[in-house]
Amino acid sequence: MSGLVFSQNDLDKYLKIETKEGLFEGWLFTFDNQTKLIIVESPDERTEKKDYTFIKMDSILNIKWIDKLKKNLFSIKNTNTNQKKIQSRLQNTIHEFDQKAKHIYGKNVTVKAQKIFESLNKTMDCNWDNSSIVVLQEVYVNSPYSVDDVVGGSEQTNKRVKLVLSRILNKLK
Known part of the structure; x- marks a missing residue:
């Protein structure tokens, strides 16, 4: 696709890209209109890591934008944290530090x-x-x-x- 230009509004939008090399899909991570290069971020469901694919704009044959929210792979899995336990540990740590500081x-x-x-x-x-x-x-x-x-x-x-x-x-x- 000649004359393809991306804008800041396109960042983090989900897209399916058909290129001369194959099909790619993921979120637009970044782009450079001068060097004609985009980077697509896609999740690796097996490892919970992210893959990044560099694609030359000149090799893009077709783009399809899809309305899909970005999934945060690095979010806390267990949201049932015990706030009282965390607060208690924090207070104990502060108290221990204060006691050590008195001697130092x-x-x-x-x-x-x-x-x-x-x-x-x-x-x-x-x-x-x-x-x-x-x-x-x-x-x-x-x-x-x-x-x-x-x-x-x-x-x-x-x-x-x-x-x-x-x-x-x-x-x-």
């Missing part, structure tokens, strides 16, 4: 204190106790977070925290 982010602490906490937490388990960093549940690093502010814990753990803290402080300078 200090309240009313400086950016430097938070950076120290994050660096210490990379190698040793840490959490916040108000504005003090608790390392390995036994050593406290109090404000202003210098090596002299490390207290508690066994002698070996205390020395280790001081060593790591001194390295962190040197990197932050």
Whole structure:
């Protein structure tokens, strides 16, 4: 069919096309009037995927437009979802995140204190106790977070925290 031109109004319309190569049917996915090419989208019922056929407009012998709604193959099959169950899981997830965040982010602490906490937490388990960093549940690093502010814990753990803290402080300078 010479002089064939498609418009935006033709998109997603169902058509049957007879070409020199055979018969094709599906929805008009897209077109390019300059390159004289159309793409037809058709469902593969066996796999629930979509097939795309590229057709040269010059090879079209006949087109028949059919009034057929487009079937969404990717829609949710089970629409009987339990909204209360989903809402409950969402609330539990938010609550768990809030609980974890309390241990990870200090309240009313400086950016430097938070950076120290994050660096210490990379190698040793840490959490916040108000504005003090608790390392390995036994050593406290109090404000202003210098090596002299490390207290508690066994002698070996205390020395280790001081060593790591001194390295962190040197990197932050």
